[in-house]
Amino acid sequence: MELNGYFIFIAITVIGFYLLDVFSNLLNLKALKPELPSEFGDVFDAEKYAQSQAYTRTTTKFGLLESTFSLIVFLLFWWLGGFQWLDQWVRGFGQGPIVTGLLFVTVLILASQLLSLPFNLYDTFVIEETFGFNKMTPKTFAADLVKNLILSAVLGLPLFALLLYLFENPTFQSSAWVVAWVVTTLFQLFLLFIYPKWILPMFNKFEPLEDGELKSAIESMAARCEFPLTGVFEMDGSKRSTKSNAYFAGFGKNKKIALFDTLIKKHTVPELVAVLAHEIGHFKKKHIVKSLVLGILQMGLIFYLLGLFMNNRGLFDAFGVEQTSVYLSFIFFSFLLSPLSKLISVGMAIFSRKNEFEADAYAAEVTGTSDHLISALKALSKDNLSNLTPHPFYVFINYSHPPMLERITALRAL
Numbered sequence: 001m002e003l004n005g006y007f008i009f010i011a012i013t014v015i016g017f018y019l020l021d022v023f024s025n026l027l028n029l030k031a032l033k034p035e036l037p038s039e040f041g042d043v044f045d046a047e048k049y050a051q052s053q054a055y056t057r058t059t060t061k062f063g064l065l066e067s068t069f070s071l072i073v074f075l076l077f078w079w080l081g082g083f084q085w086l087d088q089w090v091r092g093f094g095q096g097p098i099v100t101g102l103l104f105v106t107v108l109i110l111a112s113q114l115l116s117l118p119f120n121l122y123d124t125f126v127i128e129e130t131f132g133f134n135k136m137t138p139k140t141f142a143a144d145l146v147k148n149l150i151l152s153a154v155l156g157l158p159l160f161a162l163l164l165y166l167f168e169n170p171t172f173q174s175s176a177w178v179v180a181w182v183v184t185t186l187f188q189l190f191l192l193f194i195y196p197k198w199i200l201p202m203f204n205k206f207e208p209l210e211d212g213e214l215k216s217a218i219e220s221m222a223a224r225c226e227f228p229l230t231g232v233f234e235m236d237g238s239k240r241s242t243k244s245n246a247y248f249a250g251f252g253k254n255k256k257i258a259l260f261d262t263l264i265k266k267h268t269v270p271e272l273v274a275v276l277a278h279e280i281g282h283f284k285k286k287h288i289v290k291s292l293v294l295g296i297l298q299m300g301l302i303f304y305l306l307g308l309f310m311n312n313r314g315l316f317d318a319f320g321v322e323q324t325s326v327y328l329s330f331i332f333f334s335f336l337l338s339p340l341s342k343l344i345s346v347g348m349a350i351f352s353r354k355n356e357f358e359a360d361a362y363a364a365e366v367t368g369t370s371d372h373l374i375s376a377l378k379a380l381s382k383d384n385l386s387n388l389t390p391h392p393f394y395v396f397i398n399y400s401h402p403p404m405l406e407r408i409t410a411l412r413a414l
C-alpha cells in the first residue's frame with residue numbers, strides 16, 4: 001500500500017463523511033424537544049409523542065452503531081491488504097477478465113450482505129417489533145433476502161459483464177464511456193418498465209380497488225385532474241409493517257399507483273383522495289420525468305470520469321493491488337467519486353423536497369382544500385412515529401421529503 005495522494009484523499013473522505021454523519025445525527029438527537037409542537041396537539045398525546053421520540057433515539061443510535069462497524073470493517077479490509085488478497089484469490093480460478101470481475105463483485109456483495117444481516121435482523125425483529133411496527137415473519141424476511149439476491153444477480157451481473165466488456169475491448173477505447181452510458185440508460189429504462197409489472201408483484205400482492213365509495217371518489221378526482229387512471233391498487237403492505245405509505249411507479253401504460261392496505265384502513269376517503277391527488281401532482285408537474293433525466297445526465301458524467309481513471313496505477317497503489325483491472329477500476333473509482341456522489345445526493349434531496357411542496361400544492365388545488373391533506377399528513381406522522389422536530393442540518397443532508405411541520409405550514413399558507 002502506498003500512502004500517495006489518492007490514499008490520503010480517499011481516507012479523508014471516508015472518515016470525513018462518517019464524522020459528518022455522526023455530527024448530523026447528534027444534532028438531530030439534540031433537536032428532540034420535550035414540548036409537542038402545537039400543530040400536532042390534536043393527533044399526538046404526551047405518551048405518543050414520547051414514543052415517537054424514543055423511536056427516533058433508538059433508530060439513530062442503532063444506525064450509528066452500524067455505520068461505525070462498517071467503517072471499521074472497511075478500513076481494516078483496505079489497510080490489511082484485503083483487496084490484493086481477494087484479487088489474487090479470484091484470479092486463482094484462471095478465468096478471463098470478465099468472469100474474474102464478476103466473481104470479485106459477487107464475493108464482495110455477498111460478504112457485505114452477510115455483515116449487514118445481523119443488523120437487519122435486529123432492526124426488524126427487535127427495534128421494529130418493540131415499537132409495534134413489525135409484521136414480518138422470519139419466513140418473509142428470508143424470502144425477501146433470497147429474492148433480492150437473485151434479482152440483483154439476474155439483473156446486475158449481465159449489465160456489469162457488458163460494462164466490463166466495453167472497457168476491456170480495444171475497439172471502444174476512449175469512446176467506451178459513451179457506449180457504457182447509452183447501455184446503462186437503456187437498461188435503466190428497461191428496469192423502470194419491468195419494475196411495476198414484474199418486480200413489485202414478486203414482493204407484494206396488488207389488488208385493484210373494490211367498487212365503492214373510495215373507488216368512485218378516486219375516479220372522479222382523476223377525471224377532474226385529467227389523469228388517465230391505468231391502475232390504482234391496494235398493496236398488502238401489512239405483510240411487512242404497520243407503517244403506511246402510497247407511491248407511484250412505472251411510466252406510460254405501465255404506471256401503477258399503490259396505496260398500502262394500512263393506509264386505506266387508517267384514513268378517511270377525503271384523506272385518501274388528497275394523498276392520491278398528491279401522487280398525481282408528481283406526475284402532472286413532471287417530477288418523475290425530470291428526476292429520470294437528471295439521473296441519466298449524472299450517469300453520463302460518472303462514466304466520463306470513470307473513463308479518465310481506468311487502470312490508474314496510483315489508484316491501485318493506494319489500495320495495495322499489484323495488477324490493474326477494469327473491474328477493480330470500477331470499485332476504486334467509486335471511492336474516489338464519493339465526494340461528488342454526496343454533493344449529487346444532497347442536490348437531489350433538495351430537488352425532491354421542492355417537488356413534494358409542489359405536489360402538496362397541486363393536491364390542495366384540485367381537491368379545493370388543504371384540510372384533508374393536512375389531516376392525512378398528521379395521521380401518517382402519528383402512525384409512523386415520525387420525528388416531528390428534525391434538525392435543519394440533518395434534513396438538508398438526508399431528507400427526501402420536507403419535515404411534516406414544514407409541509408403543513410406551507411399547506412396552511414396557500
Ligand SMILES: [Zn+2]
Nearest residue numbers: 278282356359
Ligand atoms: Zn410525494
